[in-house]
Amino acid sequence: MTTLSPLHALALDSSRWHELEHAYGTASDIPDLLRQLDSLPASHAEQDPWFSLWSALAHQDDVFPASFAAVPHVVRALAQSPSTADATYFQFPAVVEALRQRNAVEIPDDLRTAYFAALAALPGLVAKAADRAWDEGFLACALSAVAAAKGFGSVAEAALELTPYVADEFMEWFHSR
Template sequence: MLGLDDPLWAELTHAYGGASDIPELLRALAARTVPTKSVTEEPWFTLWSSLCHQGDVYTASYAAIPHIVEIASTAMWPIDFSFLELPAAVEVARRTGRGPEIPAVLTVAYHHALERLIDVIGIHLKEVWDAPMLHSVFAALAVSKDDIATAEAMINLDSDWIERIRNCDFD
């Protein structure tokens, strides 16, 4: 895993340019792992918009995911759904051609983090999950089992789609 003080962060990119700001956002995330009340709360808002911007991902996305998974695996209380959904969304984007190749120096840690998503789910299994968390769990599980189509479907699933499925409304 790329250290947060590693100078390589300055060479990585995100949606807005150089990624030297990402380590500080990850530090802030480690200090506040509880579920957010709004998608505009920091540091998640900036992490999402920088690392998975309109479905596109960047080299910094691959460096950040191991940190996000590590933080989630050590949190001892309910976590925000983004701890599972952002890694799933990054991998879906990568696998569907919406991101660059993973830099060689980040490959092992990135793939190991995706494998660890199952452990994170297990750690938080007994917590109360709302619908966004449940969908994120399913997406992360699908990514960890290499089912990108199901992961993408779970990321895009919302209450309107659920109601349409329940009513067999496929027009």
């Protein structure tokens, strides 16, 4: 199993969460939401805790210092069972990294190591999920996670839109140029 060192991730009981910001103010509510991910093998982005995490941490194409503190916890939860985890576990860190790159958002120094270690774990976790059945949404999230982990933010964003229909249209355009 891929594991992330808990030594670098911001502890969920750290007072630092009260200093970090998200879309609605201080991030003191985020640790309780992240704790819920461990007990949910599958969920939907429209339900909590995902709805609140997305709303606060990847809000209207913006990311925040708390977003970078949350990613290692999302990836740690994903690492517990990548073969059964919902696609959102792959999608969330990919979107945070893509938006970070697009908007040139600085990561607080104390969060950098854990954040980049979490991203680096994503390709291995995608590989561990290879034996499961993938629908087009899972495929897009897995591709996006690998692209984000390798530093290709714009490709990560594009991969999230790459359904078979869009891929067919893209290939038509590509071959007609």
